[in-house]
Amino acid sequence: MNFVEYPDRDFLMLSLADRLAGELADFLRREGRASFCVPGGTTPGPIFDTLSGVDLDWANVSVFLNDERWVDETSPRSNTRLLRERLLRGNALHAKLVPLYAQADQPEPMLEELSAGLEPHLPISVLLLGMGADMHTASLFPGADRLAEALAPDAPILLPMRAEAAGEPRITLTAPVLAGAMNIHILITGAEKRAALERAASLPVQEAPVAAVLKNATVHWAE
Numbered sequence: 001m002n003f004v005e006y007p008d009r010d011f012l013m014l015s016l017a018d019r020l021a022g023e024l025a026d027f028l029r030r031e032g033r034a035s036f037c038v039p040g041g042t043t044p045g046p047i048f049d050t051l052s053g054v055d056l057d058w059a060n061v062s063v064f065l066n067d068e069r070w071v072d073e074t075s076p077r078s079n080t081r082l083l084r085e086r087l088l089r090g091n092a093l094h095a096k097l098v099p100l101y102a103q104a105d106q107p108e109p110m111l112e113e114l115s116a117g118l119e120p121h122l123p124i125s126v127l128l129l130g131m132g133a134d135m136h137t138a139s140l141f142p143g144a145d146r147l148a149e150a151l152a153p154d155a156p157i158l159l160p161m162r163a164e165a166a167g168e169p170r171i172t173l174t175a176p177v178l179a180g181a182m183n184i185h186i187l188i189t190g191a192e193k194r195a196a197l198e199r200a201a202s203l204p205v206q207e208a209p210v211a212a213v214l215k216n217a218t219v220h221w222a223e
């Protein structure tokens, strides 16, 4: 794991947006296309704001979430809604959004269709992850009902996930798909998450699921 500390959050968000854009541009130059997998939650908004204004061949970038809360896009808890409002506008309006949600009461019946939609966009070129203070990343929560399956080396692309801390049912990319990304970045802020991240490196992965992606990751932190 590589740990980068920034003097403040504004500098972190701008620098990381710039680095992510540079990595996407490299993939576009070399391969003509790139996939960009991003977190929801409250932290990444400013990075999305900056990236949406960057001049890239967005039409050849596929964008998808690390995980989604199983709620309709009208819900303020929808990560897809966050993407539409903060990333997929301006220059990035023409990026291809690969959905992690479809209208249904529960994720299970939609799993096959959503996984088939994602498959052509793997491996992930550039992965940005968030982390909770409980050491979950994506929706790989400690104590979640299907965590062991999602951590297994032969896990499917996507799994539904339910956990007390998660609120509504979730759908998440699994550990091997996340760990198989070509570039992995973890964005965290504040002392509590930094301490949790440092603890995660020495805990079993079931207790600290973020450990599943730490090996080749660069962690970006500001107070």
Ligand SMILES: O=C(O)[C@H](O)[C@@H](O)[C@H](O)[C@H](O)COP(=O)(O)O
Pocket: 039, 040, 041, 042, 043, 044, 066, 067, 068, 069, 079, 129, 130, 131, 132, 136, 137, 138, 139
């Ligand atoms: O849907 C989600 O909640 C996320 O994808 C999740 O994994 C998130 O990255 C962390 O919970 C951190 O969330 P915050 O940035 O809100 O602290």
